[in-house]
Amino acid sequence: MKRFALLLISVLFTGMLLAATVDTVSIYSNSMKKEIKTVVVKPARYGYDTQRYPVVYLLHGHGGGYANWITRVPHIQELADRFNMIIVCPDGAKSSWYYDSPIDPNFQYETFVAKEVPAYIDSNYKTIEDRTGRAITGLSMGGHGxxxxxxxxxxxxxxxxSMSGALNTTVITRGYNVEExxxxxxxNRKYWEDWSVMKVIETYPKDSxxxxxxCGTEDMIVAMSRAAHEKMLKLKIPHDYIERPGKHDWKYWNTAVDYQMLFFRKHFDTVKKKN
Structure with a gap:
């Protein structure tokens, strides 16, 4: 009986050790001259082996912040474990739209998210330091990002x-700070036209x-996802598109993130086999 109890304790202790861990780090943005917080979710096996891990950068929506995903959808820790990847949730300010603002030097969030955060993550974590090991997605404003x-x-x-993405910023002219x-x-008409996802997708990269x-079928901005889908079909851009019942809320995103992480895990595996 004593031996069984010790074995049970050992199993439980090992299970506690092999669980996702969450770091909250401050990353200095040279482009904005300030420290910005970011959540990093490491999979269960991180630190117990020598492998390097793919990274999914997961962006929050308008009015949100770096802690949104881990507090509203804590099971992203389980997703990091299940799919054996690092999940990084950077702060994009409440309304950056992940742009490098041409009028406000305090909002250079394209540079921060696309360059400064990954540079920090690659320097401080065991990542696959190659495009084949990086993906980026988000909800609403973060879907645009x-x-x-x-x-x-x-x-x-x-x-x-993109999850429930606000993909056509040219029509968001009031109420959501795009004009700011x-x-x-x-x-600045050129920025409004060229920096909307609906325009950006016209330049499909030479690298696949x-x-x-x-997006949810009852989402107030589902028309934007449908328009992006139709445009990519017209341009013959390969992509997965999903509509299922749901609104523009955390109930929808709580499930949507599962589909997205599975998609990225399969992508990482496919790329790995090719290489």
Missing amino acids: GMFIGFRHADFFSACG RLGDTAT LAIIVD
């Missing part, structure tokens, strides 16, 4: 996605890019 950065930095990321990031719609877009 995932597609915007994924396409514009396809030499650095090999996969991107891009400036007047007349004076794995893409997943999903």
